[in-house]
Amino acid sequence: MRTVLVVLFDDVQSLDVTGPVEVFAGAEAARAGSYRILTASLDGAPVRTSSGLTLVPDHALADAPAPHTLLVPGGAGTRHLDPHLTDWLREHGPRAERLVSVCTGAIPLAAAGLLDGRRATTHWAYCDKLARDHPAIDVDPDPIYVRDGQVSTSAGVTSGIDLALALVEEDLGREAALMVARYLVVFLRRPGNQAQFSAQLAAQTAQREPLREVQQWVTEHPDADLSVESLATRARLSPRHFARAFQAETGMTPGRYVERVRLEHARRLMEDTADGIEEISRTCGYRTPEAMRRAFVRSLGSAPAEYRRRFSPASTR
Secondary structure, three states: OEEEEEEEOOOOOHHHHHHHHHHHHHHHHHOOOOEEEEEEEOOOOOEEOOOOOEEOOOEEHHHOOOOOEEEEOOOHHHHHOOHHHHHHHHHHHHHOOEEEEOHHHHHHHHHOOOOOOOEEOOOHHHHHHHHHHOOOOEEOOOEOEEEEOOEEEEOOOOHHHHHHHHHHHHHHOHHHHHHHHHHHOOOOOOOOOOEOOOHHHHOOOOOOHHHHHHHHHHHHOOOOOOOHHHHHHHHOOOHHHHHHHHHHHHOOOHHHHHHHHHHHHHHHHHHHOOOOHHHHHHHOOOOOHHHHHHHHHHHHOOOHHHHHHHHOHHHHO
């Protein structure tokens, strides 16, 4: 049985705690004897979450059993942690077989020196600060979670569920993780390198209606002619005016937006279907499979076939 110990503190984000806990609890319900889930605060006293809920821990940290998986959630409380908690993490973190953070839970791990020399992520809003404050950490702001040896860090809030499902899959196999995911009504496996933002979220929503319509059109028709000239015609603007206005209102050029939408669509098809690479490249608006391959290598560091091998659930069956 693997003991999962969740560290609690005042102003913790409640979903950072309950999301992973529900995943491990679901796995335990499916396969009894897999996990023992415990919570602990520094002194054993109840804590108040950032949303006002009160959580009652099982233990004081000093009395908690040695964990297999030590999980540190995030929340506003990570910005003003008791230094005694940082000291406890510095001493006990390396002893855990797995060290996991959710959202800004990476901040106390960094303060304890447990992320030095490692690749890590956190909530997108705090990646720059984490990198500035701890230059020894290779902070990657893009993925929803990062696994580096025994240490796993995840991005904002719900990504803790994705990471917990990946850990259950590692421990108990895909079918057990799938059973938990179905029960929680979530996707089984968003790959860890999936971006924290979809293309639509990464770009700001344009203020003017014609530009918003263009954004929606691109999302719904990745295989269409999405040149600046074509999109400008749809927005009833000159190409130069359109390109300038689109970047000013969305924060990225039309070409960059189209590139992200097409890549995101291709990734989903590679993960969720058995369609051939040539068919997917055509569906997503790439002129040739080679053009899609270059886009994957440039943005993801792997060719489409390798990406599918690593991240398609069908490839693990």
